[in-house]
Amino acid sequence: MKIHMDGFHIPGFQGETYIRTIGSTQLLLPRLTADDITRATDHLLGKGREILKSYSTDDLAEIFGMAADFWQHKSGIKAEVITAISDLTGLSRLVICESISVEQGNSSTRDILAAMDRDLGSHQCLDTFCHDPHLNGKARAYGPRLTSAVLTANVPGLSYLPMVRALMVKSPLIAKLASNEPIFGPAWIKSVAAIEPPLAECIALCHWTGGNDTLQKAMFEPAEVVILYGGEQTCKKLRNVIGPHKKIIEHGHKIGLLLIGQEGLSNAGAAQDLATRIALDVAMFDQRACVAPQIVYVEKNGSISTLELTALIEDALINLEEDLPPSLMSVDTGASLAMERNVAFFEAAQHEGMELFARSTATLIHEKDADFNTVLPTRFLRVCPVDSLDDVMDILRPFKPYLQNVGIEVDPDRLADLAEQLGAMGVSRITRPGLMHRPSMRWKHDGLSTFSELVRWTDIELEV
Amino acid sequence: MSATTAKKKLIDHISLFIKDASSGDFNSLACQLFGYQFDHIPFLRPYFEKYRVSPAKLKSFSDIPPIGLNIFKRYELFDGSNCKKTFRTSGTSGKGRGTSSFAEEDLALMTLSILENARTTLFSDQQKTRFMMLVPPPSEAPDIIMAHGMTEIAGKWATEPPFYAIGNGAFLDKEPVAYLQKCIVDKAPVTIIGGSFGFVNFIDKVAPQLGTLPLPPGSRILDAGGFKGKSKELTRKGFLELMADFFHLAPEHCFNLYGLTELGSQFYSRGHEEKKPPHWTRVRICHPMTLQEVKDGAEGIALLYDLTNVARPMAILTDDLGRRHGNGFEITGRASGSAPRGCSLSLEDIR
Numbered sequence: 182m183k184i185h186m187d188g189f190h191i192p193g194f195q196g197e198t199y200i201r202t203i204g205s206t207q208l209l210l211p212r213l214t215a216d217d218i219t220r221a222t223d224h225l226l227g228k229g230r231e232i233l234k235s236y237s238t239d240d241l242a243e244i245f246g247m248a249a250d251f252w253q254h255k256s257g258i259k260a261e262v263i264t265a266i267s268d269l270t271g272l273s274r275l276v277i278c279e280s281i282s283v284e285q286g287n288s289s290t291r292d293i294l295a296a297m298d299r300d301l302g303s304h305q306c307l308d309t310f311c312h313d314p315h316l317n318g319k320a321r322a323y324g325p326r327l328t329s330a331v332l333t334a335n336v337p338g339l340s341y342l343p344m345v346r347a348l349m350v351k352s353p354l355i356a357k358l359a360s361n362e363p364i365f366g367p368a369w370i371k372s373v374a375a376i377e378p379p380l381a382e383c384i385a386l387c388h389w390t391g392g393n394d395t396l397q398k399a400m401f402e403p404a405e406v407v408i409l410y411g412g413e414q415t416c417k418k419l420r421n422v423i424g425p426h427k428k429i430i431e432h433g434h435k436i437g438l439l440l441i442g443q444e445g446l447s448n449a450g451a452a453q454d455l456a457t458r459i460a461l462d463v464a465m466f467d468q469r470a471c472v473a474p475q476i477v478y479v480e481k482n483g484s485i486s487t488l489e490l491t492a493l494i495e496d497a498l499i500n501l502e503e504d505l506p507p508s509l510m511s512v513d514t515g516a517s518l519a520m521e522r523n524v525a526f527f528e529a530a531q532h533e534g535m536e537l538f539a540r541s542t543a544t545l546i547h548e549k550d551a552d553f554n555t556v557l558p559t560r561f562l563r564v565c566p567v568d569s570l571d572d573v574m575d576i577l578r579p580f581k582p583y584l585q586n587v588g589i590e591v592d593p594d595r596l597a598d599l600a601e602q603l604g605a606m607g608v609s610r611i612t613r614p615g616l617m618h619r620p621s622m623r624w625k626h627d628g629l630s631t632f633s634e635l636v637r638w639t640d641i642e643l644e645v
Numbered sequence: 646m647s648a649t650t651a652k653k654k655l656i657d658h659i660s661l662f663i664k665d666a667s668s669g670d671f672n673s674l675a676c677q678l679f680g681y682q683f684d685h686i687p688f689l690r691p692y693f694e695k696y697r698v699s700p701a702k703l704k705s706f707s708d709i710p711p712i713g714l715n716i717f718k719r720y721e722l723f724d725g726s727n728c729k730k731t732f733r734t735s736g737t738s739g740k741g742r743g744t745s746s747f748a749e750e751d752l753a754l755m756t757l758s759i760l761e762n763a764r765t766t767l768f769s770d771q772q773k774t775r776f777m778m779l780v781p782p783p784s785e786a787p788d789i790i791m792a793h794g795m796t797e798i799a800g801k802w803a804t805e806p807p808f809y810a811i812g813n814g815a816f817l818d819k820e821p822v823a824y825l826q827k828c829i830v831d832k833a834p835v836t837i838i839g840g841s842f843g844f845v846n847f848i849d850k851v852a853p854q855l856g857t858l859p860l861p862p863g864s865r866i867l868d869a870g871g872f873k874g875k876s877k878e879l880t881r882k883g884f885l886e887l888m889a890d891f892f893h894l895a896p897e898h899c900f901n902l903y904g905l906t907e908l909g910s911q912f913y914s915r916g917h918e919e920k921k922p923p924h925w926t927r928v929r930i931c932h933p934m935t936l937q938e939v940k941d942g943a944e945g946i947a948l949l950y951d952l953t954n955v956a957r958p959m960a961i962l963t964d965d966l967g968r969r970h971g972n973g974f975e976i977t978g979r980a981s982g983s984a985p986r987g988c989s990l991s992l993e994d995i996r
Contacts, residue, residue, distance in 0.1 A: 270985065271985065412991075434990040434991070435990050436990040469985060471990065475990075508985070510934070512933060512944045512945060512946070512966055512980075513966065513978070513980050513981050514983075514984040514985070515932070515933030515934055515946070516933040516946040516964060516966060516980035517964070517980045517981060517982045517983060517984060518933065518934070518984070519713075519933040519934065519936070519946055519962065520713050520714070520715055520962070520964055520980065520982070523711070523712075523713035523715070523716070523962055524713055524715045524716055524719070526692070526695065526696075527688075527692050527712070527713070527716050527720075528719075529695065530688075530691040530692040530694070530695040531688060531691060531692075555990055555991050557983065557984045558984055558985070559984050583990050
């Protein structure tokens, strides 16, 4: 049975469209011109802004909370969206389903408002002037007249996040969808429109393949703030198109790590439980998310050896293949992984202490010495034994701008000191293994107060 | 038996086998060669032992654990004979350059393979021709194996010293066209040899003035390398059409060569046909995860086995993708070295 999906959402769009067929999915896509983009931004700046002004932040959070609730339950629409994303990205349906559930599970009304209150003091400052306890007066925040964004691919369900953030600060949003996953964004705004139809007028989600400076310029030019997701090179190119005088909120590619103290390996049961949690963090988004770990630094001298832990993680990854099946591997990816495994096996034959664990789709390299090397995101971990977790800091230092999530398994009395060092290094979230894959909406994403970054303020100071 | 004696004996057998397929058996020679490499090429023994493969246990060449190309970038894999020549990879396949070392006797074996291969494919009509090279002369590219091999071929099949159209890293200005025009006037067939992209570059450069340059009967071209990573990509069909349009060469006079610096032998295809491994080599197109052969027509990763690699590993895991078609194969691309990646960092992105 064919599934028909929209790969864009542009209010009032009358232009040309075409169908792209991938597997069982027929994807409707637009052929956009710069004029189409300009018509869309004019619409958002006019009608979109007016509509958003008519809602309170409490109303909006309630609507988005209801949408989050919808996506956590089974439905025909959700099943079709999952199948279509699977067709386009190769990710397994169960991984996509779980990813959407995890993402949306962190986005309840309460989560959204709490995240805003963390950033802004009070979310109601976007509705009216509010008393500010730190100011002898009142303060009010205003979102951008228009926000534009370039969205990420491969992490299913993530495209809703900048939409929620922009709309919550009452800023209409125009975004370019990831060319290989333009499904979830339009489906999410449809789910919102099913609850509150006017909000469909406040978002435009565009699709084109590759870089197109003309369309990008038309999208960026009328926006006050631009949100970028992408790798170092992509963001660099986009910054050049955006120009120097516009605020850019950038979420570049990042790396997740694990730090395991010897106390985490005090007995077989603890090690088994730890391995299961680590495997879940790896498998959840099929390791394509920045929150997924790529390197595990483990202290030697635990009751369970670092080699034994590596074998346990391998087992746990294999055990997860049923509940979270791996993506279909292309010949290209498979060949690239085969080369990685081949080198690792050869090196392991030459060096005592190095070992390759490669079974089914799990790949783990137990390194001889601790180092910093990323992996092919194919359920692949490097396990680096260290004498002390303190030794890891020097290894991480050259990569400060890229550190993000760190899962730590140590006794509570060691956490503060390690957190202090990691925080100074630029790590933006520290959590336990097994929770890396579910950052809450309240987390200061990449160390940024994402709502604060979007708004500007007006203070009323009648007394000084 | 000393290493030198063992090597000489092996090379003698393999040389005879190259000249006369009925003199031996590929699998038996491959197993003997494995035994030599197990003992004499540094770093290989622990690797083979880790795979639990030993000369005593080996029954089939296909059980020899292959050496991936990336390993050549990290290790000097050579049997320690007196090194006469070291070739280097171009570095187009991932980071770093691999090396491939040859002793005098290895070079002689490679030359035999090159000439025998050319005799049965590129010059199966036994016609000698003039040569124009779209590759730099060996003096300018002493460590490029293709430049070496092409010089060997020209030495055997050229009617006069080859003309090199490239000097100091760039096409010469007017001389290449003048050389080909003289071939036309003299009705002297010419063989043009170069990188696939070099042909396209050359034609792009001269076609606006010339229109076409119909080569004399008996002429042929040999291209190698393909278009991966180049600014302009052509399919094989498109490339052959370009040769027909510009040089008036029918597909059967256009040959493509697939070779690696790490390998002493090469694989030719003619026109639209698939590549045929010479009888002293084997090509297995395998599933990348299991390294078991895929079905005919299915895409996989290419594993190459070459008896002329005596001093260097004979079983190579390439990063080339291909399909098997009966006794032949085609190369369809090269592994990107990457995997779909969301917002998860790759060091390649920031280096």
